[in-house]
Amino acid sequence: MYKLFYHIGRYVLLVRGIFKTPEKFSIYYQLAIREAVSMTNGSLFIVVIISTFIGGVQTIQIAYQLETGLLPDSIIGSVVAATSILELAPTVLSFILAGRIGSNIASQIGTMRVTEQIDALEVMGINSKGYLLIPRIVAGMISFPVLITISAFLMVVGGMFAGQAGGEVTVTEFSQGMTEYYDGFQIVVMYIKAVIYGFLISSISAYQGFYTSGGALEVGEASTRAVVFSCLAMVVADYLVAELLL
Amino acid sequence: MAIEVQNLHKSFGDKHVLQGIDFTFHKGKINMIIGASGSGKSVMLKSIVGLMEPDEGKVIFDGVDFHHCDMTTKRELRKNIGMLFQGSALFDSMTVEQNVTFPLQMFTKNSVAENRDRVAFVLERVKLPGSEKLYPSELSGGMMKRVGIARAIAMNPNYLFVDEPNSGLDPLTAKVIDELIQELTYEYEMTTVVVSHDMNSVVNIGDNIMFLYKGKKEWEGDNKAILAITSGPLEEFVFVSDLIRRN
Ligand SMILES: Nc1ncnc2c1ncn2[C@@H]1O[C@H](COP(=O)(O)OP(=O)(O)OP(=O)(O)O)[C@@H](O)[C@H]1O
Ligand SMILES: [Mg+2]
Numbered sequence: 001m002y003k004l005f006y007h008i009g010r011y012v013l014l015v016r017g018i019f020k021t022p023e024k025f026s027i028y029y030q031l032a033i034r035e036a037v038s039m040t041n042g043s044l045f046i047v048v049i050i051s052t053f054i055g056g057v058q059t060i061q062i063a064y065q066l067e068t069g070l071l072p073d074s075i076i077g078s079v080v081a082a083t084s085i086l087e088l089a090p091t092v093l094s095f096i097l098a099g100r101i102g103s104n105i106a107s108q109i110g111t112m113r114v115t116e117q118i119d120a121l122e123v124m125g126i127n128s129k130g131y132l133l134i135p136r137i138v139a140g141m142i143s144f145p146v147l148i149t150i151s152a153f154l155m156v157v158g159g160m161f162a163g164q165a166g167g168e169v170t171v172t173e174f175s176q177g178m179t180e181y182y183d184g185f186q187i188v189v190m191y192i193k194a195v196i197y198g199f200l201i202s203s204i205s206a207y208q209g210f211y212t213s214g215g216a217l218e219v220g221e222a223s224t225r226a227v228v229f230s231c232l233a234m235v236v237a238d239y240l241v242a243e244l245l246l
Numbered sequence: 247m248a249i250e251v252q253n254l255h256k257s258f259g260d261k262h263v264l265q266g267i268d269f270t271f272h273k274g275k276i277n278m279i280i281g282a283s284g285s286g287k288s289v290m291l292k293s294i295v296g297l298m299e300p301d302e303g304k305v306i307f308d309g310v311d312f313h314h315c316d317m318t319t320k321r322e323l324r325k326n327i328g329m330l331f332q333g334s335a336l337f338d339s340m341t342v343e344q345n346v347t348f349p350l351q352m353f354t355k356n357s358v359a360e361n362r363d364r365v366a367f368v369l370e371r372v373k374l375p376g377s378e379k380l381y382p383s384e385l386s387g388g389m390m391k392r393v394g395i396a397r398a399i400a401m402n403p404n405y406l407f408v409d410e411p412n413s414g415l416d417p418l419t420a421k422v423i424d425e426l427i428q429e430l431t432y433e434y435e436m437t438t439v440v441v442s443h444d445m446n447s448v449v450n451i452g453d454n455i456m457f458l459y460k461g462k463k464e465w466e467g468d469n470k471a472i473l474a475i476t477s478g479p480l481e482e483f484v485f486v487s488d489l490i491r492r493n
Contacts, residue, residue: 112337120331122296123296123329124353125320
């Protein structure tokens with residue numbers, strides 16, 4: 001328990017420490033953009049594949065569960081869209097991104113720590129916390145919403161086509177159900193989650209990397225811890241958002 | 247006078263690594279900290295450059311008390327400090343050119359062309375001209391050290407710190423790196439501090455040497471005096487280590 005508070009305290013100090021003695025803004029800006037582009041590109045493929053399939057599977061399974069014939073088929077469209085937007089695209093996808101992006105951030109920064117690159121920054125007089133964390137956190141908060149938008153869209157499209165292909169529900173019925181029960185607030189919630197997850201995953205992973213000590217083995221451990229703690233923080237945040245907003 | 251260390255203490259838990267060190271590092275000279283593995287050489291170097299906060303004592307850079315001055319003074323001073331790390335610590339996501347340009351970009355208002363000229367100049371000085379576009383992973387250990395030196399001197403610092411310049415290098419390359427450090431130190435009149443346990447370097451380039459033993463400064467002198475030592479822990483340290491290279 002003591003250790004948990006120690007880590008949380010040090011994490012908070014790290015996140016606060018990034019704002020001390022900022023370097024040239026233009027450099028952070030460029031770095032953040034570059035990071036955001038590389039995060040997005042690096043995860044695009046897996047996001048596309050996974051989202052499309054999750055959408056398809058949802059339609060088939062919901063259709064199977066509703067096979068009583070009491071409800072119109074169009075309900076499938078509304079359920080698939082709502083769960084995708086509210087939970088599957090932001091949360092489930094972010095678990096995958098924690099593995100992809102979080103472990104990457106932790107191992108990059110961890111390697112910099114154990115090979116004294118962070119010391120090299122500090123000796124030059126650069127605020128290494130700010131230099132390493134700000135671009136990555138900003139990039140996380142930009143690229144997560146982008147990836148999650150793509151994901152939600154593809155889940156719905158995947159669901160639509162799986163329904164059409166398997167004969168569970170036609171595209172027309174699906175979209176009819178979707179629009180009938182459309183609620184703009186769900187999209188707002190999705191973006192709130194996306195931004196929070198982007199922040200949590202990038203900052204927690206950076207924290208794990210930043211306080212690595214030792215060698216290559218410890219870098220590997222840090223990147224595993226980054227994924228585990230990011231996921232834990234995400235479920236807590238997910239619960240809080242649901243509790244507070246819905 | 248250049249860098250003065252006064253009563254430096256540093257402990258980790260109950261391990262008292264530095265127990266009150268006093269020493270002066272001179273300008274335009276190669277100042278060396280020597281000692282056995284684990285004697286606290288790196289801790290001393292890190293305390294001097296501010297990577298570690300000493301528990302007690304002062305480090306004074308030409309009149310500026312490094313650990314007790316305001317942020318602006320500290321930042322100004324830092325621009326005057328270059329450091330070569332044991333593993334070179336090049337930024338591995340950047341090319342040689344980007345590595346060397348990095349401090350210039352962060353701290354000067356130089357134009358791109360000015361930076362390019364400066365990079366070409368320092369790479370020439372470390373005898374690696376034309377290596378701008380290579381990545382650290384494409385360099386040998388000796389080349390990495392040279393790029394590390396190039397990055398350290400890019401800002402034309404007054405103080406140069408070097409941790410184990412010879413670790414992982416063959417004797418011939420080690421000698422070349424030593425001599426490069428010596429040449430640059432004399433030419434630019436830098437206050438250079440080298441941490442080493444390689445007796446060859448010590449004898450070859452050490453102008454002002456301190457021997458760290460059990461947390462204290464056991465001995466100080468130059469590279470002629472050190473060979474005349476006939477007893478005590480320093481004698482053991484000097485003559486137990488590998489054969490001393492002929493010059
Ligand atoms: N961050 C740290 N936390 C705890 N103990 C440390 C830390 N850094 C160094 N020490 C301890 O301080 C002592 C001196 O270490 P230091 O790295 O300065 O030795 P060294 O003289 O540089 O040795 P080497 O020649 O092997 O590099 C060692 O016993 C080490 O365990
Ligand atoms: Mg050392």
